[in-house]
Amino acid sequence: MQGQRAGIVSRFLADAIDFFVVVAALVGVYLGYAVFRFLLHPRRFTWPEASSLYLGTLGWILLVLYLTIAWANTGRTFGKRVLGLRVVTSEDDRLPLWQSFVRACLCALFPIGLFWSAVSGRNASVQDLIVRSHVVYDWRPKLPALET
Amino acid sequence: MEDGATAPQPMGKVVPLRVAAQPPPPLEQLVEQSLRIAIGVGTLATEVLAEAVARTLGREPFAEGEPGGDEVEHPATGLPLVAGAAIGLGLEVARWSARAATTAYRSAELFVGLATSPAPVRAPLEQASSRLGWLDDRWRDQRPRDEEAAASFLRLLIPQVVDATLDQIDLNELVAERVEIDRIVELVDLDQVIGRIDLDAVVERIDIDRIVRRIDLGAIVERIPVDDIVTRLDLGAIVARVDIDGVVSRVDIQAVADRIDLQALVRRLDLATISNEVIEEIDLAGIIQDAMGSMTTETVGGIRVQSMNADRAIARLVGRVLGRDQDEPADEPRDQREPR
Numbered sequence: 001m002q003g004q005r006a007g008i009v010s011r012f013l014a015d016a017i018d019f020f021v022v023v024a025a026l027v028g029v030y031l032g033y034a035v036f037r038f039l040l041h042p043r044r045f046t047w048p049e050a051s052s053l054y055l056g057t058l059g060w061i062l063l064v065l066y067l068t069i070a071w072a073n074t075g076r077t078f079g080k081r082v083l084g085l086r087v088v089t090s091e092d093d094r095l096p097l098w099q100s101f102v103r104a105c106l107c108a109l110f111p112i113g114l115f116w117s118a119v120s121g122r123n124a125s126v127q128d129l130i131v132r133s134h135v136v137y138d139w140r141p142k143l144p145a146l147e148t
Numbered sequence: 149m150e151d152g153a154t155a156p157q158p159m160g161k162v163v164p165l166r167v168a169a170q171p172p173p174p175l176e177q178l179v180e181q182s183l184r185i186a187i188g189v190g191t192l193a194t195e196v197l198a199e200a201v202a203r204t205l206g207r208e209p210f211a212e213g214e215p216g217g218d219e220v221e222h223p224a225t226g227l228p229l230v231a232g233a234a235i236g237l238g239l240e241v242a243r244w245s246a247r248a249a250t251t252a253y254r255s256a257e258l259f260v261g262l263a264t265s266p267a268p269v270r271a272p273l274e275q276a277s278s279r280l281g282w283l284d285d286r287w288r289d290q291r292p293r294d295e296e297a298a299a300s301f302l303r304l305l306i307p308q309v310v311d312a313t314l315d316q317i318d319l320n321e322l323v324a325e326r327v328e329i330d331r332i333v334e335l336v337d338l339d340q341v342i343g344r345i346d347l348d349a350v351v352e353r354i355d356i357d358r359i360v361r362r363i364d365l366g367a368i369v370e371r372i373p374v375d376d377i378v379t380r381l382d383l384g385a386i387v388a389r390v391d392i393d394g395v396v397s398r399v400d401i402q403a404v405a406d407r408i409d410l411q412a413l414v415r416r417l418d419l420a421t422i423s424n425e426v427i428e429e430i431d432l433a434g435i436i437q438d439a440m441g442s443m444t445t446e447t448v449g450g451i452r453v454q455s456m457n458a459d460r461a462i463a464r465l466v467g468r469v470l471g472r473d474q475d476e477p478a479d480e481p482r483d484q485r486e487p488r
Contacts, residue, residue, distance in 0.1 A: 007459020013451070084452045119466055139452060
């Protein structure tokens with residue numbers, strides 16, 4: 001199965017993990033900002049009030065940055081690493097930065113496009129069709145056994 | 149003592165005179181024994197006088213190298229021979245005289261018995277006898293007071309005599325010459341003596357603190373060759389003979405633990421340094437990484453396999469719905485083997 005295109009379940013689980021990673025990062029940013037405010041004005045400290053739009057925008061930006069950096073470097077986010085997946089080009093190479101950015105924006109804007117991979121004969125989502133990328137099984141190879 | 153024998157009396161008291169209930173010995177034996185005693189006393193007195201006179205002349209009674217009086221006897225010659233013969237003659241004369249007197253006494257007793265049998269003679273004799281009995285009774289009545297007076301006198305006299313005698317005698321020299329200490333010690337049953345000693349009472353009377361204060365322990369310890377002793381000791385053999393389990397079972401660990409000031413002990417420890425050393429020795433990060441790594445690898449492997457199987461199932465279902473050809477290879481793995 002190494003190098004074959006991954007199915008909908010693996011990809012959905014990987015994206016779900018990435019979503020929670022981004023949510024955790026968002027919470028971390030919020031807490032960091034609160035700590036920063038507390039250090040600036042300890043006596044007048046109140047928890048920062050963030051609107052849904054503000055948080056949503058911030059989360060979307062974090063998601064795009066996270067996916068772009070991950071795909072452009074190793075081709076795998078934390079979720080895809082857990083599930084043993086990798087995003088590659090049609091030539092099985094690493095995605096270029098611009099291609100990674102476009103794919104990240106498409107994934108963040110239209111996440112439901114992932115489910116096209118369930119009906120696609122080549123397990124390709126809408127984002128894959130647009131940027132000509134694939135998601136393949138790429139389990140981390142095991143280390144060779146120790147010689148005793 | 150019902151039979152009239154002399155009973156043992158405490159020191160310092162005069163032994164009272166008792167009339168023996170046994171029949172008196174024959175007269176000749178009495179005379180002979182009395183003579184023997186008199187001659188013996190005379191001989192001893194003569195020897196003592198001779199020795200005393202010799203000492204006044206600054207001469208030992210028996211010069212060194214000469215046999216003593218108790219050792220080899222030389223045949224007597226000269227004046228001692230004549231004196232000894234005279235004494236022997238006296239003994240024989242006394243013995244024969246005693247026999248003659250006994251015979252005469254018995255004959256006189258028979259004659260007196262015949263002479264006093266008539267009544268005119270017996271009456272004055274009985275009167276005289278009763279008179280003698282009255283006198284005897286009077287003496288017997290007075291005897292305790294006489295004895296007491298004599299005893300009082302002797303109690304005063306004897307200590308002075310003894311003191312005066314002891315002043316003239318060097319008891320240490322006397323004991324050294326006459327007493328065989330080793331023989332006396334051999335006769336003493338030391339075990340019995342020790343058994344009769346109340347050691348607890350003895351120990352209670354000892355002021356151990358005072359004794360310990362007077363002991364210079366430093367000087368004693370300095371004189372002990374500790375290194376030599378230690379090098380000669382087979383500590384392994386000693387430890388092997390110790391019943392450590394028995395010792396430990398007798399130790400009240402709880403009581404020992406209660407007496408330990410753990411707080412003070414912990415305060416004295418440099419816990420920070422010890423902790424750092426322990427952490428340096430233990431590759432804690434490596435251990436956690438290995439444990440987590442193996443656990444994570446196993447878990448992730450399971451998730452991957454399950455999701456892969458789910459992918460395949462979904463793909464088959466969609467393909468069946470859409471009427472695609474199922475070109476899945478027959479030997480496709482469904483277990484936890486890694487994709488290759």
